[in-house]
Amino acid sequence: MADSTRRPSVFAYTLDKLGRQIVSGHFGVEGVIPREAKLCEQLGASRGVLREVLRVLGDKGLVSAQPKVGMRVQPEINWNLMDTDVLDWLWEHRSRTDYLREFLEFRMTVEPAAAHAAALNATEEERREISSLCGRLQDESERIMDGASDERAQKVDFQFHMAIFRASRNRMLINVGNMIGHIMRQQIAVTTSAPGAFREGLPLHRAIAEAIARGDGEAAAQAAEENVRLTQVHLQKT
Amino acid sequence: MADSTRRPSVFAYTLDKLGRQIVSGHFGVEGVIPREAKLCEQLGASRGVLREVLRVLGDKGLVSAQPKVGMRVQPEINWNLMDTDVLDWLWEHRSRTDYLREFLEFRMTVEPAAAHAAALNATEEERREISSLCGRLQDESERIMDGASDERAQKVDFQFHMAIFRASRNRMLINVGNMIGHIMRQQIAVTTSAPGAFREGLPLHRAIAEAIARGDGEAAAQAAEENVRLTQVHLQKT
DNA sequence: ATCATCTAATGATAAGATTATTGGCTTGAA
DNA sequence: TTCAAGCCAATAATCTTATCATTAGATGAT
Known part of the structure; x- marks a missing residue:
C-alpha cells in the first residue's frame, strides 16, 4: 500500500525545496544557479539525487543546463503551469x-x-x-x-x-x-x-x-x- | 550557444526510447517494468541516467516505483496529456x-x-x-x-x-x-x-x-x- | 587578432552502502 | 487445527561516493 505516512524521500524533499527556491526568485533575475557541487552541500543531498531533481525541474520548464556554463532558471513564460508542483510553489509565493x-x-x-x-x-x-x-x-x-x-x-x-x-x-x-x-x-x-x-x-x-x-x-x-x-x-x- | 547540431544526450535518447516503449504497451497490461539492473542492459544506459529517466517519466505520470515491488506503468488515466513528450509518443503509436x-x-x-x-x-x-x-x-x-x-x-x-x-x-x-x-x-x-x-x-x-x-x-x-x-x-x- | 591549450563545469558510468517492503516462517493462543 | 501476530531474510529501489568523459569559456603565446 502507498502509505501516506511514510517519510518523504530525499528526492521529494530536495525537489520541493529547490523548486520553491527557484519560484520564489531566490536566484535573482539573472537566474544563475550555483554549480552542482555547491548545491549539494546547500541542500544536503548527494549529487545523484540532485541531478534527478534537476532533470525533473527541467521537465517542468523551470531550469535548463549547459556544460561548463551551468544551470539557469528559465524565463517564467516557459514554466509549466499545468504542473501541480509548479502551481503549488507559485501559489505559496505569490x-x-x-x-x-x-x-x-x-x-x-x-x-x-x-x-x-x-x-x-x-x-x-x-x-x-x-x-x-x-x-x-x-x-x-x-x-x-x-x-x-x-x-x-x-x-x-x-x-x-x-x-x-x-x-x-x-x-x-x-x-x-x-x-x-x-x-x-x-x-x-x-x-x-x-x-x-x-x-x-x-x-x-x-x-x-x-x-x-x-x-x-x-x-x-x-x-x-x-x-x-x-x-x-x-x-x-x- | 545552444547549438541544435550537438549530439543528443544519452538521457534524451533513453527517455524517448523508454517513453515510447511504455506508451506502445510494450510492458503488457500488467505493466511490470524490469528492474533497474535489467533495464540498464536492455537500454544500454547506466543506472544513473536510467534513474533520471524514470524520475522524469514518473513526473509525466507514466510510471511509479516502489521498493521490493518494482516499477509499474500507471493506468493511462494518470498520463499527463498536457506534456508534449507524452503526446508525441501517443500520437506515434495510435x-x-x-x-x-x-x-x-x-x-x-x-x-x-x-x-x-x-x-x-x-x-x-x-x-x-x-x-x-x-x-x-x-x-x-x-x-x-x-x-x-x-x-x-x-x-x-x-x-x-x-x-x-x-x-x-x-x-x-x-x-x-x-x-x-x-x-x-x-x-x-x-x-x-x-x-x-x-x-x-x-x-x-x-x-x-x-x-x-x-x-x-x-x-x-x-x-x-x-x-x-x-x-x-x-x-x-x- | 588567432589559434592552441588549459580549466572548470555538466554529462555519464560504476560500485557499494542503505533503506523499505514483501512474503514466508515461526510462534502462540483460541 | 486454525488463525493471527511477530520475526527474518530476500529483494528491489534509494542514496552515496568516486572516477572519467565531454564541453565550452578563459588564458596565453604567436
Whole structure:
C-alpha cells in the first residue's frame, strides 16, 4: 500500500525545496544557479539525487543546463503551469494576487465546456453519481449551518467537480480537471470560508446536476459558468 | 550557444526510447517494468541516467516505483496529456484514431476563449502583429497555388495561432496554446495537404484577425470555433 | 587578432552502502 | 487445527561516493 505516512524521500524533499527556491526568485533575475557541487552541500543531498531533481525541474520548464556554463532558471513564460508542483510553489509565493485572475479565467473556459460535454456524453450511472453527489452537498451544507466544519463539504464539492470532468469523456479535459481540482482544494478553504458561500452556491450546483441529468448541454454550461463567476465574486471579497 | 547540431544526450535518447516503449504497451497490461539492473542492459544506459529517466517519466505520470515491488506503468488515466513528450509518443503509436476527437474537442473549447480574450486584451502592437501574420498567410497561400511547398505557410499559420494565445494575456491559456501548437505542427502536415484546405481556411483566419483588431470578442470566438470545425472536417476526410 | 591549450563545469558510468517492503516462517493462543 | 501476530531474510529501489568523459569559456603565446 502507498502509505501516506511514510517519510518523504530525499528526492521529494530536495525537489520541493529547490523548486520553491527557484519560484520564489531566490536566484535573482539573472537566474544563475550555483554549480552542482555547491548545491549539494546547500541542500544536503548527494549529487545523484540532485541531478534527478534537476532533470525533473527541467521537465517542468523551470531550469535548463549547459556544460561548463551551468544551470539557469528559465524565463517564467516557459514554466509549466499545468504542473501541480509548479502551481503549488507559485501559489505559496505569490498567493492570490498574480495568477488568480488567470486561473479563474481558465476555469471559466474549461468548466462550462466540461459540463456541456458531460451533459451530452455521460452514462446513466455517471448522471446518477453526479446527482447523488449534489444531494450529499446539500446535506453537508445543512450540517455546516449547524456549526459543523466544512471539511467534509469541501471533499464532496471536489468530488462533484471531478465527476463532471470524468463524465465529459474527454481525457484532455479530465487532465486539466485534475489540475484545477488540485488548486481548488487549496483555494476552496478560502472561498467557502466566506459565511454562507456554500449555501449560496448550492442552487447553481443543483442546476448543473439537473442539466446534466436531462442532457441539456447549454444549460449545464451556463450554470457552470455562473458558478465560476460566483466563486470569482467570493474570492475578490477576501 | 545552444547549438541544435550537438549530439543528443544519452538521457534524451533513453527517455524517448523508454517513453515510447511504455506508451506502445510494450510492458503488457500488467505493466511490470524490469528492474533497474535489467533495464540498464536492455537500454544500454547506466543506472544513473536510467534513474533520471524514470524520475522524469514518473513526473509525466507514466510510471511509479516502489521498493521490493518494482516499477509499474500507471493506468493511462494518470498520463499527463498536457506534456508534449507524452503526446508525441501517443500520437506515434495510435495515430489519429484514439485521441484525435478529444484533441479537436479540446481545441474547440480553448481556441475560441483565447481569441475572445485576445480581442479584449491585446495591445495595439499585438493586434498589428496578428493582422500582419494574417496577411503573410494570404501571400503564402497564393504561393502554394503556384505549386510551392506549404512548409513556409505552415510556419506562418503556427505563428498566427501562437500570437493569438500570447495576446490573450492569460499565461495558462498560453501554456495550453504551446501544447496545441506543438501537436498542430505535426497534424497540420495532414490537414493542409488536403487540396485547397489552406485557401478554404483563409477567410476564417481573416475573420479572426479582424475581430481581434476591432476588439470584438464574440466575433473572434465564433470565427475561431468555425476554424477548428473546418479543421475537423478536413481531418475526418483523411 | 588567432589559434592552441588549459580549466572548470555538466554529462555519464560504476560500485557499494542503505533503506523499505514483501512474503514466508515461526510462534502462540483460541 | 486454525488463525493471527511477530520475526527474518530476500529483494528491489534509494542514496552515496568516486572516477572519467565531454564541453565550452578563459588564458596565453604567436
